Amino acid sequence: MEIELKLDRNMRIIGADSRGHETVFDSHTFPGDEDSAPSPMEILLQAMAACSFMDVISIIRKKRKIVNDLKIYATAKREDTHPKVISKVHLIFELFSSDAEIYDLNKAIELSQTTYCGASIMFQRSGCEVTWEGKISRD
């Protein structure tokens, strides 16, 4: 994998992948920061959850169950002192499906979190406590 980061005219950080897609990072830590984009640590958490999101959709579909929608809500705790690592993450997976059961969802999340999701496993190996729960919505 290769990526690049540079500044734009507003002193925001622009990340680019090897195919030219851009991701914007900003800061809201200090007075005067623009807060026009998520911070690096917020996006780190999003990327971890997005990795597991893709796994869960893929596993549910392999079980030939319907995925109408999926949402993940994540809350995380950062340490108060440097280095301000993320020490706890809780992920809530809400699957919108007319036929999947909670068992299917929980099994998919467990497989992702223990076997497939490289990002979550990096979080766990770093010492971060990652917990999760599943919820089925029939809407």
Next chain:
Amino acid sequence: MEIELKLDRNMRIIGADSRGHETVFDSHTFPGDEDSAPSPMEILLQAMAACSFMDVISIIRKKRKIVNDLKIYATAKREDTHPKVISKVHLIFELFSSDAEIYDLNKAIELSQTTYCGASIMFQRSGCEVTWEGKISRD
């Protein structure tokens, strides 16, 4: 920290922070994937580098040196088998400054990577080998 992820109409993942800023994740793993945005693991790497990027700018400025621009080029190796964690990262920091010396830059990178950058320290604690180098450009 709180974040949410949902699907858009093109089955891309949209991440949102608590202030409503969005980040787009897509996939290019399978035939038919749109590849309209970076993948979760590419953005995980970008977020780590962006965290260190902010530290380095802040430290160089505290030394009252000029930051005309900063670029980071990152290459990473992922494991071939599940979980496909990132096992190696090399970061090249190119500082564009008329007065900063390579010593200032290397010291700033070292401080970030060993003390301040929570994301990089999470990578290192997970077992990922993170290496770096600095380069000064006078343009």
